[in-house]
Amino acid sequence: MSHNIQVDISYEQDYQIRVGQGLQKEFLSFCADRYTPDKIVVVIDEKVQRLHERKVQVLCEEYFQDVLTLTVPEGEASKSMEQWKRLVDQILEYGVERNTPLLAVGGGVTGDLAGYVASSVLRGIPLLHMPTTLLAMVDSSIGGKTGVNHSTGKNLVGAFNQPEAVFMDLDFLQTLEQTEWITGMAEILKYGAIRDPDIFGKLAELVKQPLEPSEEWQQVISQSAQIKTDIVQEDTLEAGKRAYLNFGHTFGHALEKVAGYGSLAHGEAVFAGMIAATYYSKQLGAPVDDIQFEAFLPLYKRQIQALPTNIQALNTAMRTDKKVKNNTVQLVLLKEWASPYIQPCNDLSKLEKVWQYTLSQFT
Ligand SMILES: NC(=O)c1ccc[n+]([C@@H]2O[C@H](COP(=O)([O-])OP(=O)(O)OC[C@H]3O[C@@H](n4cnc5c(N)ncnc54)[C@H](O)[C@@H]3O)[C@@H](O)[C@H]2O)c1
Known part of the structure; x- marks a missing residue:
């Protein structure tokens, strides 16, 4: 005789997308409402880190006592299993808890990579997106698709992972190249x-x-x-x-x-x-x-x-x-x-x- 168990798990998770210029206050009050102030992991595109001179790190330091900033080399090649492993290793060595947030700052490459890292560490730590390209704002930071490329094709390894919030700060676009x-x-x-x-x-x-x-x-x-x-x-x-x-x-x-x-x-x-x-x-x-x-x-x-x-x-x-x-x-x-x-x-x-x-x- 078989026994039926009905498992009702809502996959959906509500989250907010804020769009504006200069969203520091909103970001800080969101974090203060939701996370303990001990730690945050920031995964940031190397070029954005350089152009915006530690703006994000300084912002995070206003609330979090400890900020682990990990940079990602610019370009599609960074959406790789190697970068995924490097980030996972560094985060686990640093030591995080289930509720330590990971903030992804950059274009679609950083967002997709960091989103997948967040879904993997401890089977999932909270993910926040701060998209810095037009493409990432209008597309890749929304919808929860995360992942990396594989030698057999693009975006072939990954997971659906919805962020807890998305902060679209148009100030970042001041440095965005015309081609982007x-x-x-x-x-x-x-x-x-x-x-x-x-x-x-x-x-x-x-x-x-x-x-x-x-x-x-x-x-x-x-x-x-x-x-x-x-x-x-x-x-x-x-x-x-x-x-x-x-x-x-x-x-x-x-x-x-x-x-x-x-x-x-x-x-x-x-x-x-x-x-x-x-x-x-x-x-x-x-x-x-x-x-x-x-x-x-x-x-x-x-x-x-x-x-x-x-x-x-x-x-x-x-x-x-x-x-x-x-x-x-x-x-x-x-x-x-x-x-x-x-x-x-x-x-x-x-x-x-x-x-x-x-x-x-x-x-
Ligand atoms: N997850 C999804 O639903 C989804 C949807 C569409 C695209 N994507 C993925 O997104 C990726 C493309 O995203 P992208 O176009 O943002 O590319 P990208 O992340 O490579 O960024 C493009 C370039 O802009 C630079 N950059 C980023 N922010 C900047 C800023 N504020 N000022 C100056 N330079 C800046 C980066 O260093 C990079 O050189 C692809 O891998 C694609 O597969 C994902």
Whole structure:
């Protein structure tokens, strides 16, 4: 005879995202409400640490008696098992308790790596995010995906780990390079395509001015963070709607892979991928036009050295995408703006024209 035990464990965990300029007070009062003042671990991008001259450490020292600051070399190569091990070793040697918070400060690389470290140490210590790139603010710090790359592919080892809070302080963006603003913008344009096309016009206005923190940027960042939050709340573990966040990404990942990781930034590849996905949607009859991306194309063209042009290699790369199901590529396309759907595709020869069109936009 079998015995049934029902285990009801809510996976969900509420947390707050604060967006503004100069969030020191909010950060300190959040910590004082929640953590004992003995220790905090700060995992910070080396470049951010250098540019912001120990700002975060000094901030933490206002409340915590002991601050262990661990730096992460800048760049995608740091999202590795080696860096994960180095950080875990240093944190365990330092000695933490179950409620010692870990604060991740940096772009998506630091956030993904540190988030996975936080999920591993003592089977999970509290995670706080302080994203410092546009991409990390509008995308990677929200939703709980953490992890590192593996020799067989990107983001293949990791865990869902929701932070206890996210502090988006736009002051950090003062030192962000122009190319990184443009990279991050691709994910905002994605929200325009899948949720709110008004974003296209707002961003087109913003790129006419110097790229620096402002009230208008704060609004666009908040709106983007809200859209990502809404989608993640509807589908935390990516069983359905969360996949819409991959709009442009299957084409983009193929471009990244064939170009060789590191030679094309994620946002650059996603931008080109969105042109492909929009064009294909239009071919299948949707009333969408890539004219929405026109205002941004010159920015991306200026910074993309070259896109890979081997269409067969691009199609082969699409077959190895993480989201392939039963050998069928799952493309996120549009029925119309703000109305995404999943289109399974196993005859990739159909995509030849799509690739040709997309590549021609960047020559
Ligand atoms: N977890 C998720 O849901 C998710 C979503 C999207 C992307 N990602 C991941 O995010 C990563 C890309 O993130 P990214 O674009 O932020 O890259 P990144 O972390 O490498 O940062 C980009 C560059 O900006 C520098 N930098 C960071 N903050 C700065 C600042 N304030 N001033 C000056 N320079 C600064 C960094 O040193 C780095 O050179 C990828 O690994 C991608 O897979 C994760």
